Amino acid sequence: MMQTDRVPTGIAGFDGLVEGGLPKGRSILITGEPGTGKTIFSLQFLFEGLLRGERGIYVAADEEPMDILEQAASLGWNLEEYVEKKEFAILTAGAYLSSVSGGPKDRQIDIHKAIGDLAKFVNQLEAKRLVLDPAGPFVMLRDTATRIQDQTRLLIKLLRTSMPTTNLLTSYAVPRTGERTMRGIEEYMVAGVVVLEMIWREERLARSLIVGKMRCTDAKPVQHEFDIVKGKGIVLLEHA
């Protein structure tokens, strides 16, 4: 019988929530407000891969490669070493998103070209893990909802068909006020969604994580409190 292969994130307590890891070869959305831990989650997923001999690529949109290396180093992860060994690369989305077509009023990125270029790089490096942090620029918000959805569907499909990687896509989320709006990436198109939030718990603010969905996985809808710890990264409190 067909079984879902799992890709461990190395996040203490998380892999156990999702039957050992993320479904291999799929795209998972990590969503949350600024500062909730999306980048750290992504870097930990990549670092765990490197420890297991799986190469990785991080595509940054908002940050400089040096800042990413510094962020990782602050948690005790020496990514620089893997850059030197050519097992890990940080790319800036700008290089892929420069392929725009149309005039200033009608800018639309050529997603086929952007993902095609990225796939070449992924295949050259033989990367197994890929992060788009954030993925929003790849779907370049346009005028109507339909087009955004079309772009998103296309992005997820192209990632699936043109590279063998397991992908983490991050996006900003507005707080849950009954209606949760995802900016850029539609939840129903990805194989999994992890929501990172700050919550009030016993009169203090705490970091929390919910596995909103994970295809082919028995993931319980439970809010898990976590901490960010030097040398360990994200640690679910039940596992501290």
Ligand SMILES: Nc1ncnc2c1ncn2[C@@H]1O[C@H](COP(=O)(O)OP(=O)(O)OP(=O)(O)O)[C@@H](O)[C@H]1O
């Ligand atoms: N070395 C560290 N040790 C402990 N906590 C850290 C460390 N580095 C960062 N943090 C915590 O992690 C938080 C930021 O996490 P991260 O950068 O992953 O958030 P983000 O969701 O990617 O934010 P943004 O949307 O702004 O990119 C910081 O605000 C800080 O509190």
Ligand SMILES: [Mg+2]
């Ligand atoms: Mg970030």
